[in-house]
Amino acid sequence: MAPLVSDMVLVIIPAYNEEKKIGRVIRGLFEQGLEDIVVVDDGSTDQTAAQARKLGVKVLRHEINRGQGAALETGSAYARRIGADVVIHFDGDDQFNPEDIPKAISFMERKNLDVVFGSRFLDRRSQIPWLKRKIILPFSRWINFVFTGCLLSDAHNGFRIFSQKALKMIHITHDRMAHNTEIVRQVKKFHLRYEEFPVEVKYHTYGQGVGGGLMILKDLIIGLFTRLI
Amino acid sequence: MLPIQILLLAFFAIAIMKVFKRNYTGDLSLWAALFWVLFWVLGGLVVIQPDLTSSLAKLFGVGRGADVVVYLALAGLFFMVFRLMVKIEKLEREITKVVRDKTLK
Numbered sequence: 001m002a003p004l005v006s007d008m009v010l011v012i013i014p015a016y017n018e019e020k021k022i023g024r025v026i027r028g029l030f031e032q033g034l035e036d037i038v039v040v041d042d043g044s045t046d047q048t049a050a051q052a053r054k055l056g057v058k059v060l061r062h063e064i065n066r067g068q069g070a071a072l073e074t075g076s077a078y079a080r081r082i083g084a085d086v087v088i089h090f091d092g093d094d095q096f097n098p099e100d101i102p103k104a105i106s107f108m109e110r111k112n113l114d115v116v117f118g119s120r121f122l123d124r125r126s127q128i129p130w131l132k133r134k135i136i137l138p139f140s141r142w143i144n145f146v147f148t149g150c151l152l153s154d155a156h157n158g159f160r161i162f163s164q165k166a167l168k169m170i171h172i173t174h175d176r177m178a179h180n181t182e183i184v185r186q187v188k189k190f191h192l193r194y195e196e197f198p199v200e201v202k203y204h205t206y207g208q209g210v211g212g213g214l215m216i217l218k219d220l221i222i223g224l225f226t227r228l229i
Numbered sequence: 230m231l232p233i234q235i236l237l238l239a240f241f242a243i244a245i246m247k248v249f250k251r252n253y254t255g256d257l258s259l260w261a262a263l264f265w266v267l268f269w270v271l272g273g274l275v276v277i278q279p280d281l282t283s284s285l286a287k288l289f290g291v292g293r294g295a296d297v298v299v300y301l302a303l304a305g306l307f308f309m310v311f312r313l314m315v316k317i318e319k320l321e322r323e324i325t326k327v328v329r330d331k332t333l334k
Contacts, residue, residue: 040332060332070325074332081333175325225315226322 009105010084011037012075014068015092019046021204026055028098029090038078039092040071048092068158069179073172080167087167089160096159097125097200104161104197114166114192117152117184118159122198129203136213143213147220148185152196156180156216159199166192177212178219237276241269 011034015022022039029037039052043065052059060074072089079087086105090096100118108116120126121137128137140155156177162170169190172179187194245266252262275281275298282294291297 062328062332064324064328066325066328070329073325074329077329077333173322175321219318222314222318225311226319 007085008036008083009034009086009088010079010082011088011090011101012072012079013037013039013052013090013092014042014071014075015039015044015048015052016042016065016068016071017044017046017048018092019044019048019051021094022048022051022092023055025090025092025094025098026052026057028094029101030055032098032101034088034098034101036084038075040075042066042068042071067175068177069172069182070175072179076167076170076172083164084167085164087162089158089162091158094204095201097202100159100197100199101161104159104199107195107197108161108163111195112193113195114163115187115194116161117154117194117196118157118199119152119154119196120157120199120201121153122196123200125198125200127203128201136210140213140216143217143220144181144184147181149188150184152184154196157199157201166190174219174223176215176219178216178223181216181220182223234276238273241273241276244269 011029013022013025018025026037026039037057039049039057039059041049041052041059041061043062049059049061058078060078062071062074075089076087086108088101088105090098090101096118104116104118107113120128137155141152144155145151158180160183166187169192170183170186172182174182186192248257248262248265248269251257252259257265279294282298284294286292286294286297289297289300291300
């Protein structure tokens with residue numbers, strides 16, 4: 001395992017009804033030497049919060065479900081408050097491989113980056129369903145490019161690492177899934193140094209389909225007008 | 230004057246009174262109030278003088294006056310629905326802020 005040089009590395013896990021998986025995710029992070037973990041339970045109706053508390057991690061609970069973007073921003077607000085040096089976004093559905101984290105942090109420190117975006121397309125470990133690989137994600141990449149000016153190899157990958165500088169500058173306002181695009185847009189806007197890093201994604205469920213993608217597009221367009229109307 | 234014209238004019242007059250009332254209580258800004266008053270006055274003019282729509286139709290290159298009214302009404306409805314969606318989004322964000330503040334207390 002690569003050494004974790006930074007003082008406090010905080011992992012933010014947004015979770016909604018993940019009682020069956022959250023324990024495995026947290027134990028995986030422990031195995032990588034990551035002790036500072038905050039689970040943002042986004043109004044789950046199951047035992048997600050209780051399962052996380054059992055393992056001794058910090059749990060923040062939204063009283064009602066507000067969406068993944070909202071949960072991540074709550075985690076970020078907490079991270080700013082406690083003065084975290086590095087923040088990691090890590091999904092609570094056991095899709096990511098925790099072994100990628102130490103390597104990604106080393107990569108970030110070696111390259112002196114502000115932000116690292118995980119990508120499924122930089123190695124061949126992720127078994128991406130055909131429709132996603134060939135149609136949905138390439139299309140989403142270009143939609144992201146239109147809205148952000150950044151053409152990344154992946155779109156809507158929930159694995160990210162932020163430096164303290166990035167954490168202080170980036171504020172998520174999109175409550176649902178459009179936050180992925182919003183984060184990239186803010187990275188570009190604030191001229192933060194970023195690169196992509198290969199991460200593995202395991203598909204237990206299909207995740208965002210075409211309908212989800214259209215919802216994100218709608219949220220992005222509506223979001224553009226929230227300051228005008 | 231036809232009964233339908235009297236009915237519509239009465240409805241528009243009530244609408245204008247409501248606009249004044251909402252502006253007076255501070256629920257509607259001056260610009261928004263002016264927009265709505267103008268909207269209902271124009272509606273009243275069309276009711277009194279239906280031929281006005283034919284002139285408008287000619288101006289836009291649409292065949293009939295009734296058609297131009299339908300097109301404008303549709304465009305107006307789309308705009309209002311979109312505006313409502315934006316307002317709902319703003320409300321959602323306010324709710325999130327309240328939920329977050331409570332979570333972090």
